[in-house]
Amino acid sequence: MTLWRIRATVDDRPGYLSVLTASLALRGVNILTVQVHTTEVGAVDDFLVDAPDRLTEADLRAAVERGRGRDCWVARSEARGLADQPTRVLGLANRLVREPDRAGEALRTLLGADEVTWRPASAGRPGGVGERTMLLADPAGGTYELRRREPSFTPAEYARAQALVELAATAARRDADRVTLVLSDSAEVRLRPATADDLAGVVELHDACSARSRQRRYLSGAARPAPARLRRLLEPARGITLLATAGPGGEAEPVVAMANLLGEGDEAEAALLVRDDWQRRGLGTALLRRLLGHAERAGYAAVLLHVQAENTPMLRAVRRLDRPTSVERDGGVLTVTVPLAVRAVPLPRQADVPAH
The missing domain is CATH 3.40.630.30 (Gcn5-related N-acetyltransferase (GNAT))
Incomplete structure (x- = not known):
C-alpha cells in the first residue's frame, strides 16, 4: 500500500462527498484522514489515503473524477502525513514560541510552500490569498509572500498561516521585552x-x-x-x-x-x-x-x-x-x-x- 494526498473540489450538496468516497473505495483506497476547506466554488476536500501499490496518479485522478470531484490534485505522501492537522499546527506553534524568528520555516512546513519570502511593508499590498500566491501581514512589519504550484491555496489555509505569523510576532515581542x-x-x-x-x-x-x-x-x-x-x-x-x-x-x-x-x-x-x-x-x-x-x-x-x-x-x-x-x-x-x-x-x- 502507498500513501497519497488527494485534494478535490466537491459540490457542497448532500450525498456528493459519499459518491466520491465510494468511488475511491471501489478501487481499494482507504481514506485515513480528511479535511474540508470551505470556498466560494464548493467544498475542497483534502484526503490522506492508503492506496494499493498498483494504482497510479492517473488512476486516482480518474477515480476522483468518476466520483464527481473536480480540480483534482494528487501527490505521494510520507508517513509524517499521518499526523492530523491540529497536532502539526500545535507542534509548529510550540516551536515558534521558543524560536519566533523561524516563522518562515514554520509557514513552509505548514503549507508545503515552494517559496517563502519576507518583504518590507509596501503600500497597496494588503494580505490575501490567490490560487498560487498568499500574502500574510507580519504584525512586526512587512509581508510574507508564499508561493505554491499545487494545490491552490484555500481561505482556511490563509487563516491558519496568519494565526501562526501573529503567534510568532507575539513571541518575538515578549522576547523583546526581556x-x-x-x-x-x-x-x-x-x-x-x-x-x-x-x-x-x-x-x-x-x-x-x-x-x-x-x-x-x-x-x-x-x-x-x-x-x-x-x-x-x-x-x-x-x-x-x-x-x-x-x-x-x-x-x-x-x-x-x-x-x-x-x-x-x-x-x-x-x-x-x-x-x-x-x-x-x-x-x-x-x-x-x-x-x-x-x-x-x-x-x-x-x-x-x-x-x-x-x-x-x-x-x-x-x-x-x-x-x-x-x-x-x-x-x-x-x-x-x-x-x-x-x-x-x-x-x-x-x-x-x-x-x-
Missing part, C-alpha cells in the same frame, strides 16, 4: 513580561510598598489587593503586564515595579506601582514608554491614566513622555488621555493577490 535598563543613577533593572508564576513576587512587591504608594496605584484604598485580583493583572485578557526586577541575578530577583496595560474597546488603561526606594529614578517613565509602545502596536486609539491630582511623580513621568495629552478632573482624580497613532489594517481581498 531587556536590561540602566537608570540615570547607573542602577540596573531587568524588564520582562509577567506570568502567573510571578504572583508571590508581586505580593511581596505590594507588601514592600508604602500605603501611600499602594493608594496612588489603586486610588480606592491602601490595602493590598486580593491574590485573585493580582493574578488577573498578571495575565490580562487584553494587554500586558511588565515586571521590573533587580538584584544579584537569577529567577529569585525581587520585583521592584509592576506596569499594567489593560485594554477595553479601542482604549487601554495604564498604571504603575514602583517600590518606594526605586521611585524618582526614571524607572516609572521607562515603564510607561514601553506600555505606550505596546498600545500603539496593538492598535489602540488612546491610553488613559487615572492619577491623583497630588501624585506629582506620576504626572512628571507623563510630561516626560513628550506627547500630546488631554486632562479631565473629577474631584481629586485626573484622567490623562494620551492619543495614539491609529494604524488601519486593511481586510484581505482575493483580488489583491495575483494568481501565478
Whole structure:
C-alpha cells in the first residue's frame, strides 16, 4: 500500500462527498484522514489515503473524477502525513514560541510552500490569498509572500498561516521585552513580561510598598489587593503586564515595579506601582514608554491614566513622555488621555493577490 494526498473540489450538496468516497473505495483506497476547506466554488476536500501499490496518479485522478470531484490534485505522501492537522499546527506553534524568528520555516512546513519570502511593508499590498500566491501581514512589519504550484491555496489555509505569523510576532515581542535598563543613577533593572508564576513576587512587591504608594496605584484604598485580583493583572485578557526586577541575578530577583496595560474597546488603561526606594529614578517613565509602545502596536486609539491630582511623580513621568495629552478632573482624580497613532489594517481581498 502507498500513501497519497488527494485534494478535490466537491459540490457542497448532500450525498456528493459519499459518491466520491465510494468511488475511491471501489478501487481499494482507504481514506485515513480528511479535511474540508470551505470556498466560494464548493467544498475542497483534502484526503490522506492508503492506496494499493498498483494504482497510479492517473488512476486516482480518474477515480476522483468518476466520483464527481473536480480540480483534482494528487501527490505521494510520507508517513509524517499521518499526523492530523491540529497536532502539526500545535507542534509548529510550540516551536515558534521558543524560536519566533523561524516563522518562515514554520509557514513552509505548514503549507508545503515552494517559496517563502519576507518583504518590507509596501503600500497597496494588503494580505490575501490567490490560487498560487498568499500574502500574510507580519504584525512586526512587512509581508510574507508564499508561493505554491499545487494545490491552490484555500481561505482556511490563509487563516491558519496568519494565526501562526501573529503567534510568532507575539513571541518575538515578549522576547523583546526581556531587556536590561540602566537608570540615570547607573542602577540596573531587568524588564520582562509577567506570568502567573510571578504572583508571590508581586505580593511581596505590594507588601514592600508604602500605603501611600499602594493608594496612588489603586486610588480606592491602601490595602493590598486580593491574590485573585493580582493574578488577573498578571495575565490580562487584553494587554500586558511588565515586571521590573533587580538584584544579584537569577529567577529569585525581587520585583521592584509592576506596569499594567489593560485594554477595553479601542482604549487601554495604564498604571504603575514602583517600590518606594526605586521611585524618582526614571524607572516609572521607562515603564510607561514601553506600555505606550505596546498600545500603539496593538492598535489602540488612546491610553488613559487615572492619577491623583497630588501624585506629582506620576504626572512628571507623563510630561516626560513628550506627547500630546488631554486632562479631565473629577474631584481629586485626573484622567490623562494620551492619543495614539491609529494604524488601519486593511481586510484581505482575493483580488489583491495575483494568481501565478
